[in-house]
Every structure is written in C-alpha cells, then in structure tokens.
Amino acid sequence: MTSALTEATHLDAPVIVTEIPGPRSAALHAERTRAITDGFGVALPVFIDHADGAVLVDVDGNRFIDLASGIAVTSVGAAHPRVAERVAAQAARFTHTCFMVTEYESFIRVAEWLNARVPGDWDKRTALFSTGAEAVENAVKIARKHTGRPRVLVLDEAYHGRSLLTMAMTAKEHPYRTGFGPFPEDVVVRATNGNRLRSGLDTDEALAEVERVITEHGPEMFAAMVVEPIQGEGGFNVPQPGFLAGLAELARRHGIVFVVDEIQAGLGRTGRMFASEHDGVAGDLTLTAKALGAGLPISAVTGRADIMNSVHVGGLGGTYAGNPIACEAALAVFEVLDDPATLANVARI
The missing domain is CATH 3.90.1150.10 (Aspartate Aminotransferase, domain 1)
Structure with a gap:
C-alpha cells in the first residue's frame, strides 16, 4: 500500500x-x-x-x-492517495446535502462497515456525527433515552472532549477545564481507573472500588459507564488485565449502558482494529472518530440495535453529521485497514 x-x-x-x-x-x-x-x-x-x-x-x-499524527487522526498517513482520490471525486459531485434532508449511499456504507467490525456479536446500528465530543454526547443521550436514567460514570484520568458535558467527563483540569465552569457535575460521577502505579489497587480491589461508587450513588441513577480501553491524556494508561471485562460485567449487572470510547485508541492504532479487542471486551455502544476520517471530521456511535433504536425519529442528527466528503474519506480508510498487511505492520512496529 x-x-x-x-x-x-x-x-x-x-x-x-x-x-x-x-x-x-x-x-x-x-x-x-x-x-x-x-x-x-x-x-x-x-x-x-x-x-x-x-x-x-x-x-x-x-x-x-x-x-502526533494530528492527535491520533492521520493513522493511514497525512496525505494517503486513496483518501485524496475519494475525497476529490466526491467534492466534484456534491459537498453537502445533510443526510436528514436528502440521503446518499456513502453514509450507509460507512455504517455497514462499522456494524460488521465493531466488537459485539449482536445486531448493530450506527449513527454518524462530526466530532469525537459529539459522539460522546450522543452516546449519553442514547443511553439516557434507553434507560430513563440521568447519570454518567467515568474514570479517573479520562479524556472525553471539550464540549460542556465532555469537559465535565474529562478529568484533566488544565488546560481543558480551567475557568470554563460550572459544569454539569451533578450528572457525572468519577471512579478509579485501576491504575496500579497511582492507586495501588489490584484488579479485584479496583473493581470493588468502582462498585462501591455505583452503590453509593445508586445503580438506578446511572444511564452509562463511559470508558477508554487505553487512556491517553492522564498518561498512556493501559488497564490491568481483567479490569475492562470486570467493568463491562458491573455495568450489565446494574443495567448500565457500557460505552467504549475508542475515539483515540481505536481503528488499528494498537495492532488490533479496536483496542478493546485486546481484552475481549465489547461495548453496548462503541465510539469512533479521529482516525475514522483520516483528517476529515467524522465520528460514529455504533451499538446494540435495541439501544440505538430506542431514540425517537428526529432525536439524533446534525447539520454536518456524516458529511459525504468525510464519509468518502472513511471508506478510503477502511480500504487500507481491510488490507491484512496494515494491522500486521502496526503490530510489528
């Protein structure tokens, strides 16, 4: 390639x-x-x-x-010829219509690829958006609609974006949160990420601490638990073996939608298509962005069909959601990722 x-x-x-x-x-x-x-x-x-x-x-x-790869964006290179070809061809046809007004095929093809490859052996649906923060916020909206609950559980040292809600979900104070409050802190609850170096907890102890936080605030209050399979802003934190699987089990036991934020770690960057595959974990909802568009703004929420379809018609969308040029960039990225040599080379590096 x-x-x-x-x-x-x-x-x-x-x-x-x-x-x-x-x-x-x-x-x-x-x-x-x-x-x-x-x-x-x-x-x-x-x-x-x-x-x-x-x-x-x-x-x-x-x-x-x-x-830097444009902050984990240009994973197939900063000017991949196939991305440039598909983007140029689409720009010559039309640059925008808004998928909610008049439809186009590339939106479907991106969703189909994600539905087929995102971890989880169940029927899936996908919604496309523009940015990673948009995907995170829409995942929270979907989880709230599905569960009828208000709160979100996140982890220490997490990063989920720069919008008002995602700043509340992000742990790092400076420069992301400094002077921008107040935040919707009453709906965001934070628990340990099980980082052994900082917490001193082993996997079982860390999971017990997360469950203590859930119990303290009331399991019936949590719509979603949002986790990164590898954290990248509070240090590059790889979870202890069994921690992600334990979180998934905790979430499902309490009826909490388990959301895996693959925006920074996913789409081949760890040698697997999705970083959560290293731990054999599948999210009820999985979030992608950054590398998805190779520099064009596009993001996605992919998950269980029953959860995704719980939202009323018109409840999701956005003017630029799944823009046709960005969709073509994503389809070019998929061509590169589907070449077996690509992930083999990433794993070798």
Whole structure:
C-alpha cells in the first residue's frame, strides 16, 4: 500500500535545514498572533506545506516525523492517495446535502462497515456525527433515552472532549477545564481507573472500588459507564488485565449502558482494529472518530440495535453529521485497514 516515493521520504526524515522555527514559519506565526485567539495553543510553531505518509514538510523545507499524527487522526498517513482520490471525486459531485434532508449511499456504507467490525456479536446500528465530543454526547443521550436514567460514570484520568458535558467527563483540569465552569457535575460521577502505579489497587480491589461508587450513588441513577480501553491524556494508561471485562460485567449487572470510547485508541492504532479487542471486551455502544476520517471530521456511535433504536425519529442528527466528503474519506480508510498487511505492520512496529 506504500509507494516507492513514500518509502524513500520516510527514510529521509528528520532533516532540519533552518533554525526552528524557520524564517517563513516565524513570519506566519507572527501573522497568526494578530489574527487568531490566544486560546489556541501550539506544540511546534512551524507551518506545514505538504505531507507524505508520516513525514511533514514545513514551509522552510524542514522535514519532521509526525509522531502526533494530528492527535491520533492521520493513522493511514497525512496525505494517503486513496483518501485524496475519494475525497476529490466526491467534492466534484456534491459537498453537502445533510443526510436528514436528502440521503446518499456513502453514509450507509460507512455504517455497514462499522456494524460488521465493531466488537459485539449482536445486531448493530450506527449513527454518524462530526466530532469525537459529539459522539460522546450522543452516546449519553442514547443511553439516557434507553434507560430513563440521568447519570454518567467515568474514570479517573479520562479524556472525553471539550464540549460542556465532555469537559465535565474529562478529568484533566488544565488546560481543558480551567475557568470554563460550572459544569454539569451533578450528572457525572468519577471512579478509579485501576491504575496500579497511582492507586495501588489490584484488579479485584479496583473493581470493588468502582462498585462501591455505583452503590453509593445508586445503580438506578446511572444511564452509562463511559470508558477508554487505553487512556491517553492522564498518561498512556493501559488497564490491568481483567479490569475492562470486570467493568463491562458491573455495568450489565446494574443495567448500565457500557460505552467504549475508542475515539483515540481505536481503528488499528494498537495492532488490533479496536483496542478493546485486546481484552475481549465489547461495548453496548462503541465510539469512533479521529482516525475514522483520516483528517476529515467524522465520528460514529455504533451499538446494540435495541439501544440505538430506542431514540425517537428526529432525536439524533446534525447539520454536518456524516458529511459525504468525510464519509468518502472513511471508506478510503477502511480500504487500507481491510488490507491484512496494515494491522500486521502496526503490530510489528
């Protein structure tokens, strides 16, 4: 799946030909400060001209290995030719209609692929949205509609987004929550993530602590338990063996919708299609975004048909939900992920 040109450029990085930032990047950064709010941070003050695979080339000719992948987005490369082809072809046909107004086939094909591959041996349905935070919030909406309950259980050191509800669900105070409250904290309850290094708890002890929190607040109050199979914002936290499976069992015993947030860890990034597969766990609802669109904004909630279909007609949607150009990008990503060599190479790396 990799061109000879791409292979060559991968060997030719990093290459630094100017100071960092270079003169052109420095000039553009000065323009940025005059035009854009200071609220946007930046990790590296360089401006990118083009990309090839995992190599970014800035406007001054410096070449960088892209270890950030656009925050876990460009998992098939920052300019994969198949993504570019499908996106360009769709843009020439139509850029938008809104799926809730007039339908298009690519929306169905993305949903079918996710229904077939998301863990869980049951009938599934999918809803497409635009961003990861949107997927998280809609999962909460769906779980509330299905259960008739208000609250959400999340874990220590979790990250679920920057919208008002997902900031409440996110554990990291700075920079995500600082000064933006009050949050809907009365509906969000936090329990241990079982991180052995920080909590000192083994798997059984951590699960007992989670159950204590559920019991303390009343199991009948919780609509959803939302967990990341691998956390990425409070450190890269891999759960102890058996912890995710134990959480799933706890949720189902208490009638809580078990939501697996694969937005950052999923779609091949761990050597499996979904990170939850390492623990043999399936969510009642599974969330995807980031790598799903290879840089185009698209997200999804995929889950049990009875839960997904509990929402009334018109209760889900969004102007840009499952935009046709983003759907084509996702279908190109699926072509890459369905090549057996792709995950084999990820696992090797």
